Amino acid sequence: MLALQNIVQPTQSNRAVYLMQSFIDILQKPTVFANRNVLSPHFVPIQLPFRERELEKIMVCVSPALQGSRPRNIFLYGKTGTGKTACVRRVMSKFEALGSKAKVAYVNCRIYNSRYKVLQKALKGFLPEIEKSGFGITFMYEKMLDWIATDGKFLILALDEVDMVKDLDELVYSLTRSNDEIPKGGISIIGISNNLSFKDRLDSRSKSALFETELVFAPYNTQQLAEILLQRSVEGFKQGVVSESAVSLAAAAAANETGDARYALRLLLRAGEIADERLAPDATSTALKVTDKEVDAARRAVDEDVAKEAICTLPEHQQLVLLSVANLTLAGGSRYAKLSEENNDGFLFSGEVYEEYLHLCKVHAGEPRSARWYREYLHDLEMLGLITMIDSGKGVRGHTRFIKIGFSAPEIKSIIERNIQEKNFAREIADVEGASG
């Protein structure tokens, strides 16, 4: 037990004493966690159950680099949370442990999303001079070739979420061309993606290079997710605090979504946090605390966070369409339905939502998009679960669509209005900077 009087000198102000005490209180609060890090999405466990075949295939694919020949490129795809990143990370650490002269460089292309940024990030791990920004792409490229050519080394680039690279054709072309330019050694690519639609955008040469070998990651089923969760909860939580049925419930919920292990782990972590909030200050660590109730509450909280994240990444006009739905819902529902006394169960008419959207455009965004785009936006919002739609069929006011909000209208309104405010603020700053520079 930390004794406050031993840490705080009598000369310090009362405020400092108070702040110090609140940290000590926080650190001494009872908790269900043994090691929260184990439940983080970035943690890579030593064992990856149900991925033995995939791990083996990636290892077989990269192993020629250890014997002096160039590995084939390999492309991994599958839905999010199917263990692609974890498998590549695991193979990389095994590979590095061998201490060979071949290198594997990992780049998350969601963050490093251009040929320049990818090369800079990948190379600076072993060519520190690249760290200084301002070098042109040709310089980096030459440096990379020099490094490879010196005793014929191999470089394996793991490009995670590779579909995010804006000039992917150019990147793949630069990398594959290097192999023709160097007599010994070479470059290989491990491409990773959740989303295959980008394949159609690639030119045929980079497509065939990138997809030299393919490996599909299937979604996990309930039993598999339960085992993954169990493995993590043994390390992540104190003994005996998580009920078996809570693990099964979280696994079933995640399997019901898309078989996403990341979502399953997020549920379990949040359930643990909720259990912590509910713990009495004198709670013992061995009593059962994470139960079905905490998982249910976690599910609501996580789904809300997911919806918020989805709203914040929507383009501006889709946010305005969604804000129109929220505004009309908050104003008491459909005006048309009231006029015609049709009982529409909280559904709005697509036409009145469009009118509200036109009005919001006048206030916030200038030029509105056409009705055709509006229908596309509705479709996108429905895919994200932010609205639901039903078709009126023929008869009711011709052919129209009814729209209902999929998540709390006041929440949606406040999130989007905040986004608009921030955007206006950013614009004002840009204007001021533009005017002064």
Ligand code: ADP
């Ligand atoms: P992806 O890259 O396919 O979206 P990740 O590899 O990031 O998925 O996995 C998401 C989370 O689930 C990570 O925390 C990861 O450690 C965990 N995970 C995925 N597959 C397994 C598995 N087979 N065993 C243990 N944990 C796993």
Ligand code: MG
């Ligand atoms: Mg990933």
